[in-house]
Structures are given as C-alpha cells and as structure tokens.
Amino acid sequence: MAAQLSAFQRLQRVLTRHAGVRRTWLFVRWLLMLAVTFTGLLGVTFFIGRKIPIDPLLAMLGERASVQAYAAARVALGLDKPLIVQFLIYVRDVLHGDLGMSLLTSNPVIDDIKRVFPATLELATLSTFIGIVIGVPLGVAAAVRHNRWIDHVARFIGLAGSSLPVFWLALMGLLLFYAKLHWVSGPGRIDPLYDGLVDTRTGSLLLDSVLAGEWDVFRNALSHIVLPAAILAFYSIAYLSRMTRSFMLEQLSQEYIVTARAMGLSERRVIWRHAFGNIAVPLLTVIALAYSYLLEGSVLTEIVFAWPGIGSYLTGALLNADMNAVLGSTLVIGATFITLNLLTDALYRVFDPRAR
Amino acid sequence: MKQPRKEWHAWLLTDTPASRRQAALGLAYRRWRRFASNPLSVFGLATLMLLIVFAAIGPLLPLHDPLRQVLGDRLLPPGSPSHWFGTDQLGRDILARLVIGSRLTLSIAILVVVLVVPVGLLIGTTAGFCGGFVDTVLMRLTDIALAFPKIVLALAFAAALGPGVINAVIAISITAWPPYARLARAETLRLVQADFIHVARLQGASSMRILLRYIVPLCSSSVIVRATLDMAGIILTVAGLGFLGLGAQPPSPEWGFMVASGRGVLLDAWWVATIPGIAILLVSLAFNLLGDGLRDVFDPRQGG
Numbered sequence: 001m002a003a004q005l006s007a008f009q010r011l012q013r014v015l016t017r018h019a020g021v022r023r024t025w026l027f028v029r030w031l032l033m034l035a036v037t038f039t040g041l042l043g044v045t046f047f048i049g050r051k052i053p054i055d056p057l058l059a060m061l062g063e064r065a066s067v068q069a070y071a072a073a074r075v076a077l078g079l080d081k082p083l084i085v086q087f088l089i090y091v092r093d094v095l096h097g098d099l100g101m102s103l104l105t106s107n108p109v110i111d112d113i114k115r116v117f118p119a120t121l122e123l124a125t126l127s128t129f130i131g132i133v134i135g136v137p138l139g140v141a142a143a144v145r146h147n148r149w150i151d152h153v154a155r156f157i158g159l160a161g162s163s164l165p166v167f168w169l170a171l172m173g174l175l176l177f178y179a180k181l182h183w184v185s186g187p188g189r190i191d192p193l194y195d196g197l198v199d200t201r202t203g204s205l206l207l208d209s210v211l212a213g214e215w216d217v218f219r220n221a222l223s224h225i226v227l228p229a230a231i232l233a234f235y236s237i238a239y240l241s242r243m244t245r246s247f248m249l250e251q252l253s254q255e256y257i258v259t260a261r262a263m264g265l266s267e268r269r270v271i272w273r274h275a276f277g278n279i280a281v282p283l284l285t286v287i288a289l290a291y292s293y294l295l296e297g298s299v300l301t302e303i304v305f306a307w308p309g310i311g312s313y314l315t316g317a318l319l320n321a322d323m324n325a326v327l328g329s330t331l332v333i334g335a336t337f338i339t340l341n342l343l344t345d346a347l348y349r350v351f352d353p354r355a356r
Numbered sequence: 357m358k359q360p361r362k363e364w365h366a367w368l369l370t371d372t373p374a375s376r377r378q379a380a381l382g383l384a385y386r387r388w389r390r391f392a393s394n395p396l397s398v399f400g401l402a403t404l405m406l407l408i409v410f411a412a413i414g415p416l417l418p419l420h421d422p423l424r425q426v427l428g429d430r431l432l433p434p435g436s437p438s439h440w441f442g443t444d445q446l447g448r449d450i451l452a453r454l455v456i457g458s459r460l461t462l463s464i465a466i467l468v469v470v471l472v473v474p475v476g477l478l479i480g481t482t483a484g485f486c487g488g489f490v491d492t493v494l495m496r497l498t499d500i501a502l503a504f505p506k507i508v509l510a511l512a513f514a515a516a517l518g519p520g521v522i523n524a525v526i527a528i529s530i531t532a533w534p535p536y537a538r539l540a541r542a543e544t545l546r547l548v549q550a551d552f553i554h555v556a557r558l559q560g561a562s563s564m565r566i567l568l569r570y571i572v573p574l575c576s577s578s579v580i581v582r583a584t585l586d587m588a589g590i591i592l593t594v595a596g597l598g599f600l601g602l603g604a605q606p607p608s609p610e611w612g613f614m615v616a617s618g619r620g621v622l623l624d625a626w627w628v629a630t631i632p633g634i635a636i637l638l639v640s641l642a643f644n645l646l647g648d649g650l651r652d653v654f655d656p657r658q659g660g
Contacts, residue, residue: 008489033499040500044509048516163641165592167599168615168633171622175630179623296505300596304619314508315600318515330512337505 030346037342039091041334045327046090050083094331100324104317109328113310117332118203119189120302120309124294125204126229131236132287138237139244143252144271154241161238166231166297170304173231185223187306194220228305235297236290243286247279285344292340295333387653397649403642411459420449422456423607431625442627444617450628453609454635460610461639464525464594464603469583471529476536477579481571483537484544485563495541502534507593514602524603528593532586539582543575577654585647588640595636611636 016022081089093099099109142154177183185191190205194217198208206225209218251257252275260270298311306312310329317325369386373379391397410417420439426447434442434450441450483494506528513527547553548571556566597603598612606613611632618629 008492033496036496037500037503041504044504045512048512051516159641159644162588163592163637163644165595165599165612165615165633165636165640167596167612168629168636171615171619171629172633175622175626292505296507299507299511300599303600314511318511318600318602321515323515326512326515330508333508334505337508338503341503 026349030342034339034342037338038335041331041338042091042094043087045331045334046087048330049090049323049327099328099331102317102325102328103322104320104325109325112313112325113328113332116308116310116313118200119205119307120295120298120311122204122206123225123228123232123302123307123309124291124298126206126225127232127294128236128287128291130229130233131240131290134233135237135240136244136283139241139246140248140271140276142241142245143248146249151245154245157234158238158242161235161242166235167300167304169234170228170231170301173227174304177227184227185220187304189224189308190217190221191224228301228307232294232297232301236294239290239293240286244279244283247282248275251275251278282348285348288340288344288347292337295340296337299333391649391653394649394652396645397652400642400645400647400649403638404646407458407462407639407642410455411462414455414459417455419452419455422448422452422609424448431621431628433625434627434631441631442625444614444628445621445625448609450614450631453614454611454632457609457611457614457632458635458639460521460604460608461591461594461636464521465587465590467525468528468532468590468594469587471525472533473536473579473583476533477540477572477575479533480537480540480542481544481567481575484541485548485567485571491541494537498534498537498541501531502538504531506531507596510593510597511600511602514597519602519605521604524594524597527597528590532590535582535586536579539578540575543578544571547571547574581647581651581654584643584650588643588647591636591640591643 012025016025097110099113101107102109102112105112138150138154138157142151145151174186178186198205198212198214198217201208201211205221206218209215209221252271257270257275260274261267265274298307298309299314300311301307302309302311303315310333314326314329314333317323317329367378368382370378370382373382391401424447426443429439429443429447430445432439432443434440436442439449439451441454443449444453479494479498483491483498509531510524510527513530514523517523517526553566553570556570561569594603595610595612595615598610599616601613601616603612604610606617614632615629615636618625618627618632622629
C-alpha cells in the first residue's frame, strides 16, 4: 500500500544519507523538474502551433499554388520530417531565442517581446510593491485583532479580490477616475508628447525619467501608471493580506507565543520579531506567487489600459491570428510563471526543514 | 404549531438514532443548522438558487428577445419604462440578455467542473492508493500541470482551437484539474491507513471496489468545497475569455463579451459595460460565500 516505499525510494534514501549529498541530489531533482516542466510547456505550445485549423502553407502560398510549389515549401519549412524531429528543431530554435517572425509587426517575435516585456514588469513590480506595503501589515493586524473590525475589513477585501472581474474593475476605474474625475491620465503608458524623450536604461519609465532628471516625463508617466497599478495592487493586497493573516493566525496559536508573553516580552516584539519572523520565508514565496499571478493576469488588464506590455501584445496577436507571436508570448509568460513557481517551491523546502 | 417542530428537532438531534436514516438525516440537519447560522453563506446560496431559477425558466419569462435589435431604442438608460436595465448600442434589452446569458455562464462553469473533478479524483486517488512509482509519476505530472499559467494557456488553446463555448471549456479544463488531484491524493493517503480499509481488504474486496466504494465518497466533501470555491474563479476566467472574444460568439449574450462590447460606449452609456460586470461579480461572490460556508461546515479546522 501507499505507506511502503518503493524500491527506488528506498535506494534514494540509502544513497543520500550524507547531508551534503542529499542537498545536491535535491537540487538536481529540482533542476530536472524545471527541465521537464519547460519541456512540457514547449510541448504544449508546439502542439497548439500544429493544431491550428489553418494550414500555414496554404496561408503563405495561396490556395492556387501548384502541387510542386506546395511540396517544395513543405520541404523548405521542414514539415515533411517526423513530428519528433520537428519538435526537437522547435526546441533548438527556442533555446537559441528564435521564436519566429510576427505576422503583424514583421519583426522577430523575440525582439517584440524584448520591447514590450519591461512595461509589464514595471507594472507588476509596482503593483506587488504596493500590495506588500499595504497588504502585509493589514494581514498582520487582522490576525492580531482577530474578529475585530480590521479583520472584517481584511476579509471583505479578500472576498472582493476573488470575486471582482479584473477587466471590469479596470473599466470602472477608467470611467470614474479618468473620465469623470480627471484625477489620472487615460490609457497608455505616457502621452505621445513625452514619448521617446528619455533613454531606456532600466526598462522602467519611472526610473529612467528620474535617472535622466526629466521631471515632467516622470510626472506624466506616474499619472499614467497610477490607475493600473492601483487596480492590480488591489488584487495583490487581497491575496497577500489573506495569506499573511492565515500564516499569522497559525503562528499566534502556538505555544511559544504564550511562553514569550509569559516571559515578559512586549506585545510588539512577540508579534513582529517572533511570529512574523517565522512566517517571513513562506511569505516571500507567497509574494513571488503573487507576482507571477500579476504577470499572468496582465493579458486582461493591459488591453483595457492600452498598456504596451506583453499582455496587450499577446491579445493583439490573438485577435490578428498571429500564431508565432501568440505562442512566443505564451512561452515567455509561461516560462517566467513556471520559474517563479518552482523557485518558491524550492525556497520553501530549503528554509523549512520539516518539508524536506 | 410549535409542538411538531420541537418533536422533529428532538428526533433529528437525538444522541441515539434508531436507524441509519435517522442518523444520516440528523447529520444533514446539524450541518444545515451550522451552515444557516452564517448569514453570508445563506446569501450566497440564495443568490445561486435565484441564478439557477432564472437560468432554467429564463426563456419562459415575459422578457424582450435578447437578440432582437431595435435600432430606434439604442442606448436607453436603466430605468426606462420597458427596459429596466436599459439597452445596448444595438437596441437589445440588457435585462433579457443578462438572464439568457446566465444560462451560458452557468453551463460553461458546470461543464468545466463536471470534466475536471472526476479526472482529478481519479488521478489523485489512484496515485494515493497505489503509491510508489505510479504515485511519483502521477504527482510529477500534476506538479507540471500545476506550474502552467492558466489564463495564458487557456488563451493559447482558444486561439488554436478557435473561439466558441466548447473550446473555452476544453481550454479551461486542461489547466483546472491539478488541485483536485492533489486534494484527492492527500485525502487518500490519510484514509488508506485506516482500519476499515484493512478490514475490507481482508474480506476480499478488490482494490477497485475499495477505491470506488470507500475512498472516493470520503474524499467528496473536501472536493465539493474546493469545487465550489473554484467555481468563482472559473466564472471569472470564462468571463475573461468572453471579454477577449474567445468564449461564446456574438450574438450570444455572454456576460464577458457584453462588458467588452460596452467598452466603446463607456463614456456615454456606462450601463452597457457596468451591469453585466455586476452580474459576474454577484455570481462569483455567491460561489465564494457558499464555498466558505461549506468549508466551515465540513472542515472547521481551516480558515479561522
């Protein structure tokens, strides 16, 4: 039955008795997991790419192409080789950074992605930062003052964060804060007037304009990023506060807290130094997860704000049936998502000896 | 007539039930009392019941035709005499479209759950029960699927398979099953040590019988809670796909698509995009509240 170990698991245990060997072996296993997951992702995108109902050859050659031309094109594109060879060629191309050409922009997809990804990263980073600054203290307060009003506020926000459709909230935000109140700038990352005035050094318009000392550009960029960042931050706050609260509640119910209080430590010390100190690492992994969710959710928000990131690149490619761009973006977002997820897994296991 | 009620009450809650039926009914009653003590959970349940009723009898109600365009009545605000929620830019009644759209939303969500839960259960219980190599392989597979980004992959699938309801269901299902496999496996590992499983084996029950008759039913409560909470997210994902034009196609009144089509007239006619969004919000909220309530009933250890 399940409680008994298989021969392989027993062998594993015997060989890795030494702690150093064990650590190396776990790292190798993690790397293997990463490689297999990436291969899975590549397989999925390859499969999707082959599954499209339109024959790419006919699309290129037109429907009146002669049989010879069709056959020649087939050989030229390597479509006559067995599927597994095509897959290996695909993997080799991807690993060399070749994601094909975009039908829409006529650029290599990888160049397009390099151009748009920083915008998404800037938005995700700012939103996660706000989420941490507001969400984590909120979660701690909600746990410490369990069942008081702030706990209810936190739970309400958590509920709202899992029930509000993000694209709708974004639209409502634009309607209220841009159209009616004029507190923020409209869609886009920056007004066309200021576009291109600042050199791209870090990829973040905010940082670049500060570094260049162009305060007008900075103010304009800020007024554009405020609304999307606030809305995405709301979801981060909801998620992070819920996780922090849950972690803290678990810690605060443990006996060492009672001991610490009995020993005369101030409440502040007990909460922040001891309880919070113990959840710091799981919290870091949760933060990385929250970041990856924001990256993934960008496909729904960027289109509303006309934010020129990978999300709107993907949705634009989707609407125009630009399969190379769609699959390339899927690969990049997927690879980032997978890496962050597996990294959090690994971090968790490294720092929590119980999980080994 | 308080007497009969008190008698029922006592009969259901007795410590010494005389039959299995009495014990089962008593348990159900206790659970219901616990559930009903939380007004939010009851609100969630009531909202969902209302949704199901509207979805079921929607076409029979005396509403406007959701597909009929009356270009003379375009963009009427909510509160107009014959159009309570107003009309969209093609003159279609929004209330009617909401009600008919609820059928779409519900059916897609239910289809996904019906596909995903059995598959996840099967994989999880098999992994937990068999252990060893089978367990490792299945769990690695689950971990790999769990590490994929859901919305992005659903987008890519829908892009390849083409827009449409069935394709949207398939796309979402492909990435939605891993949590159930994990859950089922955890429950199975817990149960497989139990004495009654050993007894069943000694009595000669085959593995298949043990799995299906004992383990799967015992996993079901946590799976149901998880499925209800997941439904909220699935509704949002379906609406998101619809927003991008990948779900039900026009003129089908899918809620996400309605929000997208209201974008163009957002500044002049805010209600075209706002009202379907509120509907999505309410349904998702209802599932969340219901799921929280169920979790409190079935597994009070969690949450807090």
